[in-house]
Amino acid sequence: MGWVSKVEIISLGTLISALTWSSILSLMAIGITLLYRTTKVPNFAHASFVTTGVYSATIVSLMGFHPYLGMFLGFILGGLEGLVLFYAILEPLRRRRSSIFILMIATLSYDILLYGLLNVLADDLQTTYKILARMIYYSRLDFSIGGVPGVAVISLLALITTVILLYILLNRTTLGVALRACMENTALAQTLGINVSLMLLFSWFIAGGIAGVAGALLPFYTMCGPYIGMLYIAEMFCASILGGLDQIYGAPLGGFLIGFAKVALISVLASFVGPWITEYAPIIPLAAMAVALVLVPKGLVAIKIRRG
Amino acid sequence: MLKVESLNSGYGKLHVLYDVSVDCDKEEIVAVVGPNGAGKTTLLNSIFGIADIYSGSVKIDGEEITKLPAHVIARKGIAYVLQMINIFSELSVEENLRISASYAKIPDIDKKLREIFEIFPILSERRKQRAGTLSGGERQMLAISIGLIRDPKILLLDEPTAGLMPLYVDLIIKKINEIRKERGISVVLVEQNVKKALEIADRAYVLVSGQIIFRGSPSDLASEKEIMRLYLGMGE
Amino acid sequence: MQLPLNEIALFMTDFLALFGVYLIVTISLNIQRGLAGIPQFGLMFAIAGGAYITGNMATRIAVWILGIKTDLDPVIDCTAVLSMVNPMLNTQPMTSFILILIYLAIGATFGAVLGLIQVAPAIRLREDYLAITLLAFAEIINVIATAYKPLLGGAFGVQVPSVYGWAGGYRYGVATLAILVIAAISYLYAEYLERTPLGRTLKAIRENEVAAASLGKSLVKYRAIAIVIGSALCGMAGTLWTLYGEYVTPTYTRFYWTFLPWLMVLLGGIGSNRGALLGTAIFVALDKLIIYYKHSFEAFLPFDVVWLDYILLGIITAIILIYRPQGLLPERPYIPKDIRKRIEEKIKQF
Numbered sequence: 001m002g003w004v005s006k007v008e009i010i011s012l013g014t015l016i017s018a019l020t021w022s023s024i025l026s027l028m029a030i031g032i033t034l035l036y037r038t039t040k041v042p043n044f045a046h047a048s049f050v051t052t053g054v055y056s057a058t059i060v061s062l063m064g065f066h067p068y069l070g071m072f073l074g075f076i077l078g079g080l081e082g083l084v085l086f087y088a089i090l091e092p093l094r095r096r097r098s099s100i101f102i103l104m105i106a107t108l109s110y111d112i113l114l115y116g117l118l119n120v121l122a123d124d125l126q127t128t129y130k131i132l133a134r135m136i137y138y139s140r141l142d143f144s145i146g147g148v149p150g151v152a153v154i155s156l157l158a159l160i161t162t163v164i165l166l167y168i169l170l171n172r173t174t175l176g177v178a179l180r181a182c183m184e185n186t187a188l189a190q191t192l193g194i195n196v197s198l199m200l201l202f203s204w205f206i207a208g209g210i211a212g213v214a215g216a217l218l219p220f221y222t223m224c225g226p227y228i229g230m231l232y233i234a235e236m237f238c239a240s241i242l243g244g245l246d247q248i249y250g251a252p253l254g255g256f257l258i259g260f261a262k263v264a265l266i267s268v269l270a271s272f273v274g275p276w277i278t279e280y281a282p283i284i285p286l287a288a289m290a291v292a293l294v295l296v297p298k299g300l301v302a303i304k305i306r307r308g
Numbered sequence: 309m310l311k312v313e314s315l316n317s318g319y320g321k322l323h324v325l326y327d328v329s330v331d332c333d334k335e336e337i338v339a340v341v342g343p344n345g346a347g348k349t350t351l352l353n354s355i356f357g358i359a360d361i362y363s364g365s366v367k368i369d370g371e372e373i374t375k376l377p378a379h380v381i382a383r384k385g386i387a388y389v390l391q392m393i394n395i396f397s398e399l400s401v402e403e404n405l406r407i408s409a410s411y412a413k414i415p416d417i418d419k420k421l422r423e424i425f426e427i428f429p430i431l432s433e434r435r436k437q438r439a440g441t442l443s444g445g446e447r448q449m450l451a452i453s454i455g456l457i458r459d460p461k462i463l464l465l466d467e468p469t470a471g472l473m474p475l476y477v478d479l480i481i482k483k484i485n486e487i488r489k490e491r492g493i494s495v496v497l498v499e500q501n502v503k504k505a506l507e508i509a510d511r512a513y514v515l516v517s518g519q520i521i522f523r524g525s526p527s528d529l530a531s532e533k534e535i536m537r538l539y540l541g542m543g544e
Numbered sequence: 545m546q547l548p549l550n551e552i553a554l555f556m557t558d559f560l561a562l563f564g565v566y567l568i569v570t571i572s573l574n575i576q577r578g579l580a581g582i583p584q585f586g587l588m589f590a591i592a593g594g595a596y597i598t599g600n601m602a603t604r605i606a607v608w609i610l611g612i613k614t615d616l617d618p619v620i621d622c623t624a625v626l627s628m629v630n631p632m633l634n635t636q637p638m639t640s641f642i643l644i645l646i647y648l649a650i651g652a653t654f655g656a657v658l659g660l661i662q663v664a665p666a667i668r669l670r671e672d673y674l675a676i677t678l679l680a681f682a683e684i685i686n687v688i689a690t691a692y693k694p695l696l697g698g699a700f701g702v703q704v705p706s707v708y709g710w711a712g713g714y715r716y717g718v719a720t721l722a723i724l725v726i727a728a729i730s731y732l733y734a735e736y737l738e739r740t741p742l743g744r745t746l747k748a749i750r751e752n753e754v755a756a757a758s759l760g761k762s763l764v765k766y767r768a769i770a771i772v773i774g775s776a777l778c779g780m781a782g783t784l785w786t787l788y789g790e791y792v793t794p795t796y797t798r799f800y801w802t803f804l805p806w807l808m809v810l811l812g813g814i815g816s817n818r819g820a821l822l823g824t825a826i827f828v829a830l831d832k833l834i835i836y837y838k839h840s841f842e843a844f845l846p847f848d849v850v851w852l853d854y855i856l857l858g859i860i861t862a863i864i865l866i867y868r869p870q871g872l873l874p875e876r877p878y879i880p881k882d883i884r885k886r887i888e889e890k891i892k893q894f
Contacts, residue, residue, distance in 0.1 A: 041672070081612070096320065100671060102671065108806075109807075112854050115854055116858060119854070145545055159739075174410060180398070182331070188395070193412065234681075241676065
């Protein structure tokens with residue numbers, strides 16, 4: 001009896017919402033993990049890459065297209081932001097053999113810079129187009145398949161497509177194999193004639209692009225403003241760490257665990273103790289990360305590998 | 309073939325090498341020996357564009373390669389076998405070799421693979437195995453093969469026998485000598501194992517505190533009792 | 545344009561107060577990062593903690609010490625409660641002084657506890673994991689402060705007793721003085737700490753964790769000590785800033801209370817207290833000038849000037865990192881006097 005009633009507590013709507021959020025969060029986390037693998041730096045500017053995706057959707061919709069098409073613009077703009085960060089800031093620092101800690105501050109400062117620019121953009125959109133550019137929400141523009149909101153389907157498809165493409169890229173193309181070689185042993189890759197900085201630059205474009213895609217999906221899920229990336233940056237890192245910062249395909253695992261823990265668990269809790277608890281939802285990912293760091297600092301995927 | 313002239317280099321502000329000149333002729337094995345921290349690895353890193361060069365020049369067949377980035381130098385017919393972490397342990401043995409060959413624009417990779425497996429038959433048995441599971445000696449063979457499959461004119465080897473069992477040490481040293489003879493490759497051999505290195509070397513350099521203090525034939529070096537005792541730990 | 549004298553005085557007080565608070569924070573950062581090598585990207589956590597706990601407890605404690613009998617909630621009904629508290633405090637400088645000390649002690653303790661909570665999951669881990677954890681944990685303080693109404697009355701914030709009210713027209717001057725005194729003590733303490741065995745141990749760990757561990761120095765213990773000291777200072781900074789403004793809302797942001805202090809320390813030179821002093825002075829002056837002349841800028845810009853702040857500071861940081869990573873006044877190696885004498889004698893011999 002207890003089991004059945006607990007299942008009923010999680011409504012189908014909550015599960016779909018959890019699925020959507022997990023997919024979007026996974027897309028965000030994949031980029032963080034990829035960059036950590038290639039450049040060995042936690043990229044704090046990922047927050048703004050995601051927000052850039054949000055405004056890509058806004059721009060596309062102002063141009064008269066469906067905001068879902070913002071995914072493509074988001075990929076390009078996010079990718080370009082990653083490209084600029086690596087080429088203009090990180091690469092000169094790397095050449096000076098700066099410590100990882102200096103690189104982290106550099107990504108933090110780039111995030112602040114982009115945050116300022118995104119706010120300027122939002123102000124500009126607000127005055128020029130008379131839209132509420134700090135309250136971007138496209139839920140009413142979304143389609144639905146038998147009651148399931150389109151964003152759930154699109155996010156999951158975007159995630160699956162991304163993972164498959166990434167797998168093909170890394171395992172079936174010369175470029176990808178070279179990138180993997182750089183991830184594993186930069187010095188050796190260099191001696192084989194692989195242009196390591198070019199490979200890293202490429203990884204920053206890809207990671208920024210994926211973050212942009214995730215950002216473009218976000219306004220279909222929740223109300224967005226220039227702050228939205230910063231709001232979720234802690235959660236992105238939680239997902240990435242939970243999956244294992246060294247495991248690219250661990251990121252979706254972390255994303256789904258964190259996403260479901262946050263959305264589904266909190267709704268179960270809410271039905272027991274009251275709806276006030278939902279305001280504390282952001283604490284769940286952090287708690288999960290804290291537990292993971294203490295028990296399995298290398299991430300969940302590492303457990304499987306150690307056994308196998 | 310390879311000509312390093314009055315090289316000053318290091319890492320950022322850390323000046324390691326002072327006016328170092330080294331050269332290596334065709335089909336020659338040149339041993340660079342010296343105590344720990346003398347700058348032997350830095351010498352190879354400088355040749356390969358990994359360390360920072362302040363002044364001096366590095367030439368291959370008269371072509372200036374000083375200050376070129378490493379990935380460009382890698383295409384100039386020179387292969388560098390790093391010390392210790394010199395294979396992709398996540399990839400299989402064959403994948404390791406194939407990556408290296410594909411970036412060297414080798415036309416017939418399968419033929420090259422067969423050649424490599426003739427030199428090191430054990431690698432053929434392990435070809436599908438993850439490189440991380442190889443033993444220390446097998447790793448070194450793979451590392452040398454990764455360099456060799458690029459069909460280089462010059463092979464830079466950084467302590468290929470470090471940490472190996474005596475059996476493997478002899479094998480590796482023997483193979484290096486064979487490779488040079490059969491394939492006409494020049495070898496710059498940086499070694500801790502002075503005795504073994506001098507057995508196959510045509511000429512030797514002794515590097516101490518970033519400076520060359522001896523150049524000459526191995527037999528001449530053997531008669532320099534002072535150097536052998538003070539810096540190379542050889543003699544009574 | 546002629547500025548009236550009291551406007552200049554007001555500007556200076558405001559500048560010095562903010563400078564003092566930021567100096568405490570940058571000194572704290574210097575102890576955590578400069579001395580112990582902890583990449584404290586979540587400074588805001590302890591600062592906001594100190595500020596919010598002061599907001600929550602200050603009126604409660606004042607009511608209790610002054611012996612006021614009331615059923616009103618000191619947070620939710622703070623205006624009504626303070627209308628009883630403040631007139632009494634205005635005539636009792638001594639009680640006010642004791643209250644300030646109590647608040648500081650609470651701010652420091654709470655800050656230290658938060659620091660420990662923040663660092664606990666990653667205290668054994670590498671620098672990058674540590675940085676992520678510290679940053680991520682700092683982000684939740686505002687979630688809690690906004691959600692948990694009894695803490696600060698929700699998003700609108702809470703008033704605190706006017707502990708400098710007895711000084712009348714000079715209250716802001718006195719408040720600034722109090723901040724500067726604590727800042728000066730923090731500065732001298734940091735200078736002293738560097739010269740103690742503890743300071744040297746922390747530096748040894750910063751330079752090479754493995755080597756320090758092999759000498760029997762516990763990484764966990766010393767990281768915890770540095771975090772506790774640093775976070776206690778941050779907590780006091782939060783308390784002082786709340787008492788200065790007599791008001792607190794859950795709006796401490798990463799930009800102002802983590803990023804800016806980092807920028808100040810970077811400009812001055814990580815690990816150098818003189819550098820922190822200089823960097824803090826430069827940035828607070830810049831900030832104040834920008835705010836003061838904001839209206840003249842606004843005429844030219846089609847957006848809010850505050851965003852220009854973000855853009856410029858982001859660029860400035862990148863430039864400092866690339867072109868002057870050691871800062872303006874870099875850390876100098878500290879060599880104890882007796883050893884320095886011996887070295888000098890050796891040099892003379894040659």
